[in-house]
Amino acid sequence: MLFVDFVFLPFFATVFLVHWALRTNRARKVWLLAASYFFYGAWDWRFLSLIVFSTAVDYFVGCRLEHAVKRKRWLMLSLCANLGLLGTFKYFNFFVDSAVALLNTAGFDAHESTLRIVLPVGISFYTFQTLSYSIDVYRKKLAPTRSVLDLALFVAFFPQLVAGPIIRAVDFLPQLRTKTVFARTDVRAALVLFLVGFVKKACISDGIAHIPDAYFADPAHFDAVSAWIATLFYAVQIYCDFSGYSDMAIACAALLGYELCENFRHPYFAADITAFWRRWHISLSSWLRDYLYIPLGGNRGSRLFTYRNLMLTMLLGGLWHGAGWNFVIWGALHGAALGVHRAWQRSERSFPSAVRPFVRAVSPLATFLFVCFCWIFFRAESLGDAWIAVRGFCLFDGAGSARVGTLGPWFATGVVAALGVVHLASARHIVEPLWRRAPSWAFALGLAAAVAVVLPFVPLEAKPFIYFQF
Amino acid sequence: MRSLPIRPQPGAPTSIASAAGLTLVFVVGLVVCTAAVRGVLLRDPEVESDQTRRSLLLYRHFGPHKDEYDAVFVGSSRFYRGVDPEVFDAEVGRAGLEMRSFNFSMNGMRMPEIIARVDWMLAQKPAKLRWLIVELTTLDPAFREDNRGGQRMIAWHTPRATLDCLSVIGASTRTTAEKLAAARPHLVEFGYRFGNIGLGFEASSRWLGVAPVGPRLKHFDGYESEEEESQRKRGRRKRAGLDEQGEEEDERDDDEVREPADVAAPTFSVAGADDLPPAQERVLAAFVERVEAAGVELIVLRMPRTPRDLTARAARKRGLVPTLLAYDTRAAAPALWAAELYRDASHLNSRGAAAFSKRLAADFVTHVRAGE
Structure with a gap:
């Protein structure tokens, strides 16, 4: 069940109405947990057992961590259980395939395993959430919850269960302790945010997906302009897909009276790569910062030590996205870029003052193009395909002569530029005062008109969210 | 959270009533x-076509020429492959009836769709239309998974077609779960149409001039012979640089029979020889009433080599349909059952279509003369 699926509407309407009709906080939480398990079970009910197992382990570990003497052992149990599940279900195939390829290269006759493990939806997201609970309890930043219901709902809360934002126990568990109040719910903002997310995902991302899909299915068939069009469109597609999902998740949670963290803050307007990572998938990048980069030592050492930590963090961040060498390279590129930017910041002070405005003006575009370049590795089906696309994108050296899609390069640029303008308008909150100040009836009519205008631009074939595979 | 500050809103509904x-x-x-949006988008009715060659041609030619036709054939692939309006018109003309007909049939068109298409046609108010020749089958609301969406x-x-389907499903003897499962795709399709x-x-893409132009023919009566079809496909292969055995480049062609009506047996409201399930009867009666109210005569047709379906006979017996031309038994038209007239189990080839159209024209003239 996707947020953009037709069936999600009656599902959410039922959840919403029953949730607010129930009187006690406990009844509401039980209802939401049942709805969340149903939501997840609609994909594959068998994998519900993993969520229940993860919840049970972390509840048990949390209780033990409060009074145990050898607390590290209990933390290790949580880490092993959660990362063990993640490793088994997400990386088993990758490591077996890599080992077989390595053995074959070395002259051994190794065969691929016949055991293929299916990736449960959202496992990377809820694993990181449960880990944040255990680690925060271990660090004594959070008191372990006595309520298994609260912890289960924190892990399985359906708006963010399968693709984030990755919420922290320290932010969400306190919300579960107090009864939600409908009068405090910002229904307007939630509805507008849901519509914005819907447009991003259903209209823009799904609407342009056929262009990068066609190109990356066989890059050798297309020319260099196609490499540019496909890469730029993929940058738009993945942003609209993921941020659209996050917007809808935040909106659904808000309509139920809960607050989720912000996940995107206009990342393509970032002035540099460090700023980009403060604006892109914020819940993941802040998780990696707090639970990986800082424990590794962060920037509390020599410059080389900091670069090493940045690289390790981004390599693991890349691997988190998917079990494949292309994701490792994508992470490595971003890790290297973060290191280079750090070095650049040190030397920038010595630049002549006349050059600095120019650097400041060029920097966002350069950052955007670098991010687009990295997306090639993220999207390509194989490293060979990525190399062909990189040659087209960087050297204007197309492997083939066909042009992707029916759009000319100027038209494609126009589409991307128009999206940029809309994005900018949204960043500056230009439209917000209109719907904030309108009378209720006008808001309802305006929303109806907006929905009626948006729906025809939903393609017939809905695509799954890109981040579901992670 | 900056993008969504949760705070009470002035004017936000505080009571259930508001x-x-x-x-x-x-x-x-x-x-x-x-x-309103639908009105704007469908200023060009072709927008609503599924953009396959057949569908585009039907929208493209029926719309501008709707006032030129005296008779329209609406049915499944058996009609599409089996009725040649040119032969039919010529044969009828020889008998002294000057008329022009159009074959508005499509692969896999079943009764609920036939009714909806006829309603659409009548809503266009075709000035000369006098006869609608329709392939009547069980009003089976089931459709194949790969045709959804x-x-x-x-x-x-x-709304009417969806309600018809739902009423037939609701009146069937299936379990509630099966009824819900059968009703769901219709509600989804209706929701898609509503939205x-x-x-868009x-x-x-048409307003911006980036949509593919699609097929344009000077003369089109809704029928394409086997020879014309293979010539067209050869030409397309040649343009695509493929040899005779090569894959078709253009996949937006519905010439392949994706859903011959005989693949999936009727699953709802099967009629007996003498009875018609009440839900079907209601839908059919309302349909006939609408056609007659438009001043058009409905003629129901059963093609030769059609799978056994007693709906048309039951409807005729009950007086729901005024005229039934039935060729679906070997005894009724033995010559039209000859194997050499068919391209496959139930679709006529060019020779078969010519032979059938002539026979149909003769029976049609007899029927019209009898009415006079």
Whole structure:
């Protein structure tokens, strides 16, 4: 069940109405947990057992961590259980395939395993959430919850269960302790945010997906302009897909009276790569910062030590996205870029003052193009395909002569530029005062008109969210 | 959280009554706005076609020429492959009846879609239309999984067609779970149609001039012979640089019979020789009434080598349909059952289509003369 699926509407309407009709906080939480398990079970009910197992382990570990003497052992149990599940279900195939390829290269006759493990939806997201609970309890930043219901709902809360934002126990568990109040719910903002997310995902991302899909299915068939069009469109597609999902998740949670963290803050307007990572998938990048980069030592050492930590963090961040060498390279590129930017910041002070405005003006575009370049590795089906696309994108050296899609390069640029303008308008909150100040009836009519205008631009074939595979 | 500050809103509904009122305003607004948007998007009716060659040609030619036809054939692939309006018109003309007919049939067109297409046709108010020759089968609302979600399926899910399907499903003897499972795709398709899903891309690509032009023919009566079809496909292969055995480049061609009516047996409301399930009877009676109210005579046709389906006979017996031309028994038309007239189990080839169209014309003339 996707947020953009037709069936999600009656599902959410039922959840919403029953949730607010129930009187006690406990009844509401039980209802939401049942709805969340149903939501997840609609994909594959068998994998519900993993969520229940993860919840049970972390509840048990949390209780033990409060009074145990050898607390590290209990933390290790949580880490092993959660990362063990993640490793088994997400990386088993990758490591077996890599080992077989390595053995074959070395002259051994190794065969691929016949055991293929299916990736449960959202496992990377809820694993990181449960880990944040255990680690925060271990660090004594959070008191372990006595309520298994609260912890289960924190892990399985359906708006963010399968693709984030990755919420922290320290932010969400306190919300579960107090009864939600409908009068405090910002229904307007939630509805507008849901519509914005819907447009991003259903209209823009799904609407342009056929262009990068066609190109990356066989890059050798297309020319260099196609490499540019496909890469730029993929940058738009993945942003609209993921941020659209996050917007809808935040909106659904808000309509139920809960607050989720912000996940995107206009990342393509970032002035540099460090700023980009403060604006892109914020819940993941802040998780990696707090639970990986800082424990590794962060920037509390020599410059080389900091670069090493940045690289390790981004390599693991890349691997988190998917079990494949292309994701490792994508992470490595971003890790290297973060290191280079750090070095650049040190030397920038010595630049002549006349050059600095120019650097400041060029920097966002350069950052955007670098991010687009990295997306090639993220999207390509194989490293060979990525190399062909990189040659087209960087050297204007197309492997083939066909042009992707029916759009000319100027038209494609126009589409991307128009999206940029809309994005900018949204960043500056230009439209917000209109719907904030309108009378209720006008808001309802305006929303109806907006929905009626948006729906025809939903393609017939809905695509799954890109981040579901992670 | 910067993008969504949760705070009480001035004017936000505080009571159930005001929340219900605002929901009603939203729903009414949505109905009005989607209808208005539909009007704008469908200024070019081709937008609603599923953009396959057959569908585009039908929309393209019926629309501008609707006032030129005296008779229209509407049915499944058996009609599409079996009725040649040129032969039919010539044969009828020889008998002294000057008329022009059009074959508005499509692969896999079943009764609910036939009814919806006829309703659409009548809504265009074709000036000369006198006869509608329709392939009547069981009103089976089941359709194949791979046909779901396409613009063609969406287009015929009008409120009336959807209600017809739901009423037949509701009156069937299936379990509640099975009924819900069968009703769901119809509700989804109706929802898609209500929201004009997918029409915006097609309309805007036409406004911007980036939509593929598609087929344009000077003369089109809805029939394409086997020879014309293979010549067209050869030409397309040649243009695509493929040899005779090569794969077709253009996949947006519905010439392949994706859903011959005999693949999936009727699953709802099967008629007996003498009885018609009440839900079907209601739908059919209303349909006939609408056709007659438009001043058009309905003639029901059963093609030769059609799988056994007693709906048409039961409807005739009950007096629901005034005229039935039935060739679906070997005894009724032995010559039309000869194997050499068929391209496959139930679709006529060019020779078969010519022979059938001549026989149909003769019977049609007899029927018209009898009426005079």
